[in-house]
Amino acid sequence: MFENGTCLCGQVPFLFAAAVLLVYPHINQDDGVSNMQYAFDIGGSKIEFGVFSDDGDILLHSKTPTPKDNLDAFVAVISDVLGEVDHEFGVRPDIGISFAGGVDPKNGAVISANIPAIKGWSLASELSTILSRKVLVENDADCFALAEAMSGAAKDARTVFAIILGTGVGGGIVVDGKFIGGKSGVRGEWGHGNDVTGTLIRSGLAPVTCGCGQTGCLDAWGGARGLENIHAQISGNRITSFDITDAWRAGDVHAARSIEIYCELVARELALMVNVLDPDCVPVGGGIASEHVLIAQIDEVVRKRVLGRYDVPLVVPGVYASDGGLRGAAMLHLADSDRL
Ligand SMILES: [Zn+2]
Numbered sequence: 244m245f246e247n248g249t250c251l252c253g254q255v256p257f258l259f260a261a262a263v264l265l266v267y268p269h270i271n272q273d274d275g276v277s278n279m280q281y282a283f284d285i286g287g288s289k290i291e292f293g294v295f296s297d298d299g300d301i302l303l304h305s306k307t308p309t310p311k312d313n314l315d316a317f318v319a320v321i322s323d324v325l326g327e328v329d330h331e332f333g334v335r336p337d338i339g340i341s342f343a344g345g346v347d348p349k350n351g352a353v354i355s356a357n358i359p360a361i362k363g364w365s366l367a368s369e370l371s372t373i374l375s376r377k378v379l380v381e382n383d384a385d386c387f388a389l390a391e392a393m394s395g396a397a398k399d400a401r402t403v404f405a406i407i408l409g410t411g412v413g414g415g416i417v418v419d420g421k422f423i424g425g426k427s428g429v430r431g432e433w434g435h436g437n438d439v440t441g442t443l444i445r446s447g448l449a450p451v452t453c454g455c456g457q458t459g460c461l462d463a464w465g466g467a468r469g470l471e472n473i474h475a476q477i478s479g480n481r482i483t484s485f486d487i488t489d490a491w492r493a494g495d496v497h498a499a500r501s502i503e504i505y506c507e508l509v510a511r512e513l514a515l516m517v518n519v520l521d522p523d524c525v526p527v528g529g530g531i532a533s534e535h536v537l538i539a540q541i542d543e544v545v546r547k548r549v550l551g552r553y554d555v556p557l558v559v560p561g562v563y564a565s566d567g568g569l570r571g572a573a574m575l576h577l578a579d580s581d582r583l
Contacts, residue, residue: 341386386571388415395562400523409529434462510544532564
C-alpha cells in the first residue's frame with residue numbers, strides 16, 4: 244500500500260499522537276522572512292499546517308491528529324499551533340484553510356465534511372473571530388487547482404481543470420486565477436452524478452452504490468479504492484492499488500485488464516468535462532498522480548474522445564500532487580479579490 248511513506252490514495256501513514264512541529268533549523272526571525280503565509284490542510288485524520296514564504300518555499304510543516312468529534316478540541320489544535328509559530332516568527336499572518344468539504348455561500352457553514360465537529364459551523368468567520376485575523380476557507384481540490392494554476396503544471400494557463408484521483412475522485416476549476424461556480428458551495432465534483440454502469444457491465448463488473456447514495460458514480464471507481472475494486476472483481480484477488488500498478492508494470496494479465504478498465508472509466512467522464520470546459524491543462528493530484536505512465540494513458544484516451552484538438556498532453560501529473568491542498572491554501576489570498 245505504501246511507497247516512500249505515501250499510499251496511492253494519497254494518504255500519508257498516520258504516525259502522530261500529538262502535535263509535532265518540524266521547524267527547519269536554518270529559519271529564524273533574523274532571516275528577513277517578513278511576508279509569510281500560514282496554511283492549514285484539514286483532513287479526516289490529520290491537520291497539516293505549513294508556513295510558506297512569498298517565494299513558495301515551505302518554512303515549517305507540522306501534522307496533528309484531527310479532533311473529529313469535538314469542536315473545542317478542534318479549535319484548540321488550531322490555536323495552539325498558531326500560538327507557537329506566531330511566537331517563533333514574531334508575526335501574525337492571515338490564514339488559508341483547505342479541507343475536504345464545501346462551504347455554504349449563504350452563511351459560510353461547512354457542508355459535506357468528514358469532520359462532524361465542524362459540520363454546520365461557520366469555519367472562516369468563527370475562526371477569524373477567535374484567532375483575530377482573516378481566515379479564508381476553500382475545498383481542498385479547489386486549493387490544489389489554484390496551486391497548479393499559480394505555479395504548478397498549469398502555470399500561465401487560463402482555464403485549469405485540476406482533478407484528484409485519490410481515495411475517490413474530485414476536481415477544482417480555476418479560470419484567470421479565480422475559482423468559478425459557487426451557488427451551492429459544492430463544485431468541481433465530476434465524480435458524482437455520472438452513470439458508468441454501461442462501461443461496468445461491458446467490462447463484466449457489478450455496479451456498487453456510491454457513498455453519496457447513487458449508483459453509477461465514477462467516484463466509486465476512479466480512485467485508488469475503485470482500482471482495487473476493479474481488480475478484485477476481475478481477478479478474485481483483492482490487493483492494494485500500489486500492488487496492482489506494480490503487477491501491471493510487471494506484465495500481469497489481470498492487472499493490465501484492471502488498468503485498461505480503470506482508464507476507460509476515468510477517461511470517458513473526463514472527456515465530457517474537457518468538452519464542456521475546454522481547459523488549457525488538466526493537472527492530476529492524489530496518489531494515482533504518481534503513476535505517470537497511467538496518467539499518460541488516460542490522457543491519450545481522453546484526447547481521442549474529445550471534440551477539440553489538443554496537440555500536446557492535456558492530462559498531466561500535478562507538480563503539487565501530494566501537497567496541493569496545503570500549498571493552495573497558502574495562495575488563497577491571491578485569489579481573494581472578486582471571489583464569488
Ligand atoms: Zn456519488
